[in-house]
Amino acid sequence: MRLNAPVLAAAVARMERAQGLFCEIVDRIAGPEPMLVLRELHGGRVLRVHAGRGVVDGFTRWRRALGWFVEVGDGTWFLPSLLFSSPAFDDLEAARAVDLAREGLRRSGLDPEEVDPAAPGPGLARRAGIAFGALVGWGRE
Secondary structure, eight states: OOTTOHHHHHHHHHHHTOEEEEEEEEEEEOSSSOEEEEEETTTOOEEEEEOOHHHHHTOOTTOEEEEEEEEOSSSOEEOOSOEEOOGGGGGOOHHHHHHHHHHHHHHTTSOGGGSOTTSOHHHHHHTHHHHHHHHHHHHHO
C-alpha cells in the first residue's frame, strides 16, 4: 500500500480535522439520507450529520451523546464511528465532560492539555478512545 497515494492523503487529512463532540440531538431527519441535527454543548455550533437509519432511529430529541464527526465538505458532517449516549449524560454539563476526558488522559499518563477546554473538539477526536472510556466509566458509576 502506498501511504503517500493522493486518495489516501486526502482521507488522512480529513480524519485529522475530525471533531470529538459532546452534543445533544436537536432533530432527526428521515428520508433517503437520514441525518441527525446536533448542537455542540461546548460552543453551541449546530451540525447536520449523515448517519445510518438505525442510528437516527435510536435517538430522541434532546438526548445527549458523545461522538466523533468528520466534515464532508458541503456543510454537513459524517459519523464514521459510534455515537454513544447514557441516561447519566442528561445532566452532565459540557465543561464537566471535558474535565472527565482530561482526567482520563492524566490517568493514562498523557498530557491533559491535549484537550483544550476552550476548543475541545480536536483533542477529543485525537484521544477518542480515552475520552470515550472516561465518560462511559463515569456514566456507569
